[in-house]
Amino acid sequence: MAGDKAAKTYLGVPLFRPKVAFFELSSCEGCQLQIVNNEATLIDFFSLVEVVNFREAMTERSDNYDIAFVEGSITRSDERERLKKIRANAKILVALGSCACFGGVNQLKNRFDQAWVKNEVYGNFPVETEAARPLEDVVKVDLNIFGCPVKKEEVEKIVINLALGKAIVHPKYPVCMECKANENICLFDLGEPCLGPVTRGGCDSWCPNSKFGCWGCRGPAEDANIEQMKFIMKEYGFSEEVMLDRLECFGGFKTYAEEFRKSLPTVVTPSRKLFGTPPLKIRGGRGSYDSGEKDK
Amino acid sequence: MIFKVFDKKELKKLFDVLSSDNSIVGPVEIGADRNDQPIYAFSLVSDFNNIKLNYSTTKLPAKKFFLPFKEDLATFTIKEHGWQKNVDYNIDRPYIFFGLHACDINALNKLDKVLMGSTYPMPYYAAKRKNMFIVGIDCAPQPYCFCRSMGSDTVLHGFDMFLTDIGEEYFAEILSDTAYNFLKKINTRDPVEADHFLYMKSVSEKNKKFTAHVDTTDLTKILDMEFQSEVWKHWGQQCLACGTCSNVCPTCYCYGVEETVDINLKSARKTKSLYSCNLIDFAEVAGGHNFRPEQHIRLKYRYYHKHRGFVEAYEESLCVGCGRCGESCLAGIRVPEVIASVRRQED
Ligand code: SF4
Ligand code: SF4
Numbered sequence: 272m273a274g275d276k277a278a279k280t281y282l283g284v285p286l287f288r289p290k291v292a293f294f295e296l297s298s299c300e301g302c303q304l305q306i307v308n309n310e311a312t313l314i315d316f317f318s319l320v321e322v323v324n325f326r327e328a329m330t331e332r333s334d335n336y337d338i339a340f341v342e343g344s345i346t347r348s349d350e351r352e353r354l355k356k357i358r359a360n361a362k363i364l365v366a367l368g369s370c371a372c373f374g375g376v377n378q379l380k381n382r383f384d385q386a387w388v389k390n391e392v393y394g395n396f397p398v399e400t401e402a403a404r405p406l407e408d409v410v411k412v413d414l415n416i417f418g419c420p421v422k423k424e425e426v427e428k429i430v431i432n433l434a435l436g437k438a439i440v441h442p443k444y445p446v447c448m449e450c451k452a453n454e455n456i457c458l459f460d461l462g463e464p465c466l467g468p469v470t471r472g473g474c475d476s477w478c479p480n481s482k483f484g485c486w487g488c489r490g491p492a493e494d495a496n497i498e499q500m501k502f503i504m505k506e507y508g509f510s511e512e513v514m515l516d517r518l519e520c521f522g523g524f525k526t527y528a529e530e531f532r533k534s535l536p537t538v539v540t541p542s543r544k545l546f547g548t549p550p551l552k553i554r555g556g557r558g559s560y561d562s563g564e565k566d567k
Numbered sequence: 568m569i570f571k572v573f574d575k576k577e578l579k580k581l582f583d584v585l586s587s588d589n590s591i592v593g594p595v596e597i598g599a600d601r602n603d604q605p606i607y608a609f610s611l612v613s614d615f616n617n618i619k620l621n622y623s624t625t626k627l628p629a630k631k632f633f634l635p636f637k638e639d640l641a642t643f644t645i646k647e648h649g650w651q652k653n654v655d656y657n658i659d660r661p662y663i664f665f666g667l668h669a670c671d672i673n674a675l676n677k678l679d680k681v682l683m684g685s686t687y688p689m690p691y692y693a694a695k696r697k698n699m700f701i702v703g704i705d706c707a708p709q710p711y712c713f714c715r716s717m718g719s720d721t722v723l724h725g726f727d728m729f730l731t732d733i734g735e736e737y738f739a740e741i742l743s744d745t746a747y748n749f750l751k752k753i754n755t756r757d758p759v760e761a762d763h764f765l766y767m768k769s770v771s772e773k774n775k776k777f778t779a780h781v782d783t784t785d786l787t788k789i790l791d792m793e794f795q796s797e798v799w800k801h802w803g804q805q806c807l808a809c810g811t812c813s814n815v816c817p818t819c820y821c822y823g824v825e826e827t828v829d830i831n832l833k834s835a836r837k838t839k840s841l842y843s844c845n846l847i848d849f850a851e852v853a854g855g856h857n858f859r860p861e862q863h864i865r866l867k868y869r870y871y872h873k874h875r876g877f878v879e880a881y882e883e884s885l886c887v888g889c890g891r892c893g894e895s896c897l898a899g900i901r902v903p904e905v906i907a908s909v910r911r912q913e914d
């Protein structure tokens with residue numbers, strides 16, 4: 272790939288073939304995996320860009336790049352320093368996936384007493400760890416690519432547009448829009464909760480397509496109507512905790528979730544619920560909900 | 568119009584005659600909701616037993632067969648210094664619609680006015696619409712149906728054959744030669760006076776069953792007067808701007824167009840996707856200015872297009888009263904309630 276020097280043209284015009292690098296901070300590397308997992312388009316993808324750094328796919332390394340795709344959230348001080356260096360090298364810094372955009376699943380730990388979390392996960396083993404934060408808490412981010420994981424097709428489209436110099440726009444509407452186009456039966460009709468009405472679309476209603484309610488991994492849609500969403504959850508018989516769980520899950524709804532938690536003095540710290548003991552069953556009027564690992 | 572009557576048992580025969588050479592779209596059951604009520608959808612059917620002719624209302628209209636949610640308007644083959652444009656109207660065969668209710672046929676007639684009756688007809692729609700054969704069927708009004716208020720509870724044209732249940736038999740209205748010729752293949756008879764009475768009885772019984780209503784008297788004028796009404800803010804505050812109402816509406820036709828280049832850079836496409844005036848960027852223009860940044864204004868304009876603008880242009884509403892938007896709206900925003908609130912009618 273790095274050896275492919277022939278300049279690509281589009282309608283006779285030579286193309287900008289950006290040098291790109293991929294990095295991961297605290298993450299599961301699922302987003303990077305998404306990029307390499309579509310073999311049908313992989314060759315085309317790598318001929319649009321010149322990859323100079325991608326641990327998932329190659330061994331060579333270089334610090335000379337135009338675009339840095341950074342996956343993961345920041346949970347250690349050395350990651351902060353690494354990110355600053357990446358920022359200094361890159362012309363465009365892209366936050367790849369919900370961990371990088373919002374803190375992701377990692378930021379769930381921020382709700383607890385940090386000493387307790389550390390002890391629960393690592394015991395007495397000495398590790399340095401801090402509250403999980405999104406990239407933009409530390410550096411300027413030029414572009415967010417939402418999703419846990421990101422949607423391969425969306426990343427491809429963004430890269431094509433970068434190469435062609437086209438504007439990159441995210442859908443502003445919520446997941447419901449794509450869900451209806453996919454002819455899904457609404458999960459609320461089936462008695463399941465879903466955060467689709469307030470979550471940014473673009474995932475092609477990935478979860479509802481498999482009859483799983485949305486957990487909001489792409490963060491809020493533009494001007495999301497959270498108050499109405501709370502009302503709907505309640506009306507369909509789901510407890511405030513069900514709503515809060517989803518709002519808190521990926522960090523995209525952070526401001527709403529924090530406010531919501533504050534307004535609910537009775538919500539217990541979900542420590543026992545997430546670790547150790549069996550999942551809590553919450554039964555509501557018009558539907559039932561299992562807070563277990565069913566959805567994600 | 569020609570009328571015929573045939574025994575209910577003949578319907579399966581008619582279906583088999585139609586399906587032997589054609590693709591049939593009809594109402595089928597696709598599951599049950601949390602209250603154990605069946606959920607219906609229009610789908611391709613090959614077996615008469617799978618068709619549910621006593622269906623209530625499908626969640627989604629049959630729109631995807633003539634106004635798909637997503638459709639390529641053109642694809643481009645890209646060459647070194649130019650391109651070739653390929654246009655396909657995306658219809659590979661005619662479809663038979665077996666069991667459309669009056670509201671959904673009326674919806675097609677309204678779409679015809681906009682998409683085929685204008686100076687620049689839309690060929691993608693026309694190609695599909697011209698290749699349809701429609702068998703309509705009567706229905707039982709549901710609690711959310713207000714088609715009668717919208718004048719869409721009966722349909723006078725736009726179909727090939729319409730069937731009304733008159734007890735042991737179907738009363739068939741025939742509008743096309745094709746329908747007439749198909750009916751020759753099953754046992755039918757000419758109606759006698761007793762059948763006319765049965766038909767009229769069935770119709771008047773249906774009329775008694777409507778519970779949802781919209782008062783359309785002077786509605787265009789009232790909407791003009793109440794443009795600044797506070798009620799729009801009330802509804803706007805509840806709206807999720809999710810677009811579901813337009814997606815489930817049999818008459819909403821708005822769309823956006825996007826041009827994308829395929830990853831191999833050897834082909835590109837121009838894709839049309841249905842959109843909704845309730846979405847936040849519906850009225851956003853190049854440069855980023857949004858003419859309708861507030862939700863209550865967008866919601867209001869959805870009602871103004873349906874119940875005012877379209878009426879002024881075509882002397883009829885762009886709403887057939889099927890009730891789908893209200894049933895699917897998680898915020899519970901329903902046409903009869905919205906219009907009543909504008910008219911300050913309490914119930
Ligand atoms: S399942 Fe979720 S995303 Fe789909 S329509 Fe219902 S609420 Fe919206
Ligand atoms: S449906 Fe929701 S949780 Fe699932 S991928 Fe889409 S945005 Fe993420």
Ligand code: SF4
Pocket residue numbers: 805806807808809810811812813845892895896897898899900
């Ligand atoms: S009226 Fe209902 S269905 Fe339509 S956009 Fe608003 S919330 Fe969604």
Ligand code: SF4
Pocket residue numbers: 812815816817818819873885886887888889890891892893902
């Ligand atoms: S506006 Fe609502 S009730 Fe009227 S035709 Fe559309 S979906 Fe049916």
Ligand code: SF4
Pocket residue numbers: 813818819820821842843844845868869870872873
């Ligand atoms: S303007 Fe709104 S109501 Fe009218 S057809 Fe378009 S989406 Fe439907």
